[in-house]
Amino acid sequence: MRDRNERLMAIRRLINGSNISSQEELQDQLERQGFSMTQATLSRDLKYLKVAKMPDSEKGYIYMLTERQLNDPSENEDIPITGFVSIDYAQGMAIMKTLPGHASSIAYALDNLNSYEIAGTIAGDDTILVIPRDGVTKGDLTNLLKTKMPGFRREEVH
Amino acid sequence: MRDRNERLMAIRRLINGSNISSQEELQDQLERQGFSMTQATLSRDLKYLKVAKMPDSEKGYIYMLTERQLNDPSENEDIPITGFVSIDYAQGMAIMKTLPGHASSIAYALDNLNSYEIAGTIAGDDTILVIPRDGVTKGDLTNLLKTKMPGFRREEVH
DNA sequence: AAGGAATATGTATAAATATACAATATGAGA
DNA sequence: TCTCATATTGTATATTTATACATATTCCTT
Numbered sequence: 256m257r258d259r260n261e262r263l264m265a266i267r268r269l270i271n272g273s274n275i276s277s278q279e280e281l282q283d284q285l286e287r288q289g290f291s292m293t294q295a296t297l298s299r300d301l302k303y304l305k306v307a308k309m310p311d312s313e314k315g316y317i318y319m320l321t322e323r324q325l326n327d328p329s330e331n332e333d334i335p336i337t338g339f340v341s342i343d344y345a346q347g348m349a350i351m352k353t354l355p356g357h358a359s360s361i362a363y364a365l366d367n368l369n370s371y372e373i374a375g376t377i378a379g380d381d382t383i384l385v386i387p388r389d390g391v392t393k394g395d396l397t398n399l400l401k402t403k404m405p406g407f408r409r410e411e412v413h
Numbered sequence: 414m415r416d417r418n419e420r421l422m423a424i425r426r427l428i429n430g431s432n433i434s435s436q437e438e439l440q441d442q443l444e445r446q447g448f449s450m451t452q453a454t455l456s457r458d459l460k461y462l463k464v465a466k467m468p469d470s471e472k473g474y475i476y477m478l479t480e481r482q483l484n485d486p487s488e489n490e491d492i493p494i495t496g497f498v499s500i501d502y503a504q505g506m507a508i509m510k511t512l513p514g515h516a517s518s519i520a521y522a523l524d525n526l527n528s529y530e531i532a533g534t535i536a537g538d539d540t541i542l543v544i545p546r547d548g549v550t551k552g553d554l555t556n557l558l559k560t561k562m563p564g565f566r567r568e569e570v571h
Numbered sequence: 572a573a574g575g576a577a578t579a580t581g582t583a584t585a586a587a588t589a590t591a592c593a594a595t596a597t598g599a600g601a
Numbered sequence: 602t603c604t605c606a607t608a609t610t611g612t613a614t615a616t617t618t619a620t621a622c623a624t625a626t627t628c629c630t631t
Contacts, residue, residue: 296610307468310463310464316619437616450580451582
């Protein structure tokens, strides 16, 4: 039952990576990865993840992530981050360093992303502890931040 | 049978304006506006319009126009684009779908933008192939269209 | 105007998806 | 630990949506 989070992440990855056109297909893919659940559960998962189903010229219909992430790098103006200094990963968590006094405002912005990946944040004066959900990888987090935080990316992102 | 175009436009207006959560509901609304058709037809219309269905915290599920177009009833009159349906990208080019018969007029408008980004267009009856210059990205093109074509726009799903 | 291809639609039904309900599991207190 | 509240899931089924097939309509082309 602790699988849930991992399953949710796996679903996101699958939907983002390949073109899934039905819950049955999704179920097959997940089972191939060792997950086991019924169509009903997937229906609930997709609702939880706010995954949309849209017509596609190739496959008829495909599922799509809606809270854009890992998407078009061309737009995204979401959150103007100022004061960001660096990010490191340890103990499965991300530690962001900021200019003195800037931590809470950035953490606030992070919270407001309302993204699945981030379970929560704790901000000090110049440091933010970003706690990812179980199953969220460093790469997932980096992608999230890259796409939602202009001024992030580049070499600071170790 | 020439109702179709009007119906397609009405559908977009409805979906854009209110939160429709099923084809049955859509059918009711349309009938209230004097249209008459079955659920099957709506299913086909929604596919044609590339309308996505996504989870919504209030209504459970709602239909949404996908990544573009949205007729702001309030303003913008510059170059009124009517009949625009959707845009897709493939082979480095953009494929725009329009209502039947509207392609050439929209293509004409596109040509008249005299923008650097667009090398040329080829219009069929309800499809326009937009050929970008080398090096022009999908994002560049989207930006161009967003700013120069009222009635175009992107938001929603994606 | 007639014939034929292409398009649009309805009907009936298949396919896909959502959910009520019951069962099970998990977590927080007492 | 025990108990209650909450969360997760499966089963069975209802609801919703897509589509095969037949029919009707439109558009050419002659």
